[in-house]
Amino acid sequence: MAAAFRVFARKGYTEGMSGHISVRDPEHPHTFWTNPLGRHFGLLKASDMVLVDYDGNVVGGNTSRPANAAGFLIHSAVHKARPDVIAACHTHNVCYFHGEAQAVYPEFGGVVFSAEEGARLAAALGPKGKGLILRNHGLLTVGGTVDEAAYLFTLMERSCEVQLMVEAAAANGMQKVYVGEQEAAYTFQMASDPEALYWEFQPDLEYEDEMCGGAFRK
Structure with a gap:
């Protein structure tokens, strides 16, 4: 499972703290192993994994980090409903x-060399904006911390990439399925506060720290 996570990392299947793999314990099939919350896929080891039961209790493995609550709800339901399922994988934005x-x-x-152009950009972002698409120019994201703004930028870039693939599929006749307004608003409300977005960036930051040996701190 740890190796599978690292393959996911190399292929770019990481979105902040989102995503999980679970595997049913071979001795105690009413429990399953899953990844801890907030650890980058590319850094996971077998010793990092958390063993939980169907009631959400940590019954073994690494107890220094919590399991992902949303991940638990998904994977516990799948494992309970499908005794034949040994493992499940899930990532998303x-x-x-x-x-x-x-x-x-x-x-x-063009390149912003005037105060007026900068002011128009700020006005377009608005009082509640988190991300701004500058047509024929690039992307801009903001946050209460570097971590929040940086995570939003990586997510916005990925979202644009996904949207282009969706448009290409739609151009070939595949019907678009939109997220419902109520569901989108609920997800936004639950997941987009500044503290949550700060923590979403920590796995990538931890990964970069280890990969470069902390060079950015010097």
Whole structure:
């Protein structure tokens, strides 16, 4: 399972703290192993894994980090309903740019060398904006911390990539299925506060720290 997580990391299947793999314990099939919350996929070892039962109790493995609550609800339901299922994998991104959190700046004025252009960009972002698409220019994200703004940028870049693939599929006749307004608003409300977005970036930050030996601290 740890090796599978590292393969996921190399293939870019990481989105902040989201994503989990579970595997049913061979001796106690009413329990399963899963990854701890907030550890980057590329750093996971077998000793990091958490053993939980169907009631959400940690019954073995690593107890220094909690399991992912949403991940537990998904995987426990799957393992209970399907005794034949030994392992399950799940990764995703969510509606962090719902409603007023995302805006578009339609006018490309070239490289910004004037205060007026900067002011128009800020006005387009608005008082509640988290991400701004600058047409023919690039992306801009903001946050209460570097971590929040940086995580939102990586997520917005990935979301644009996914959207382009969706549009290509739709152009070939595949019907788009939209997230419902109520579901999108609920997800945004539950997952997009500044503290949550700060923590979403920590796995990538921890991974970078280890990969470069802390060089950015010097």
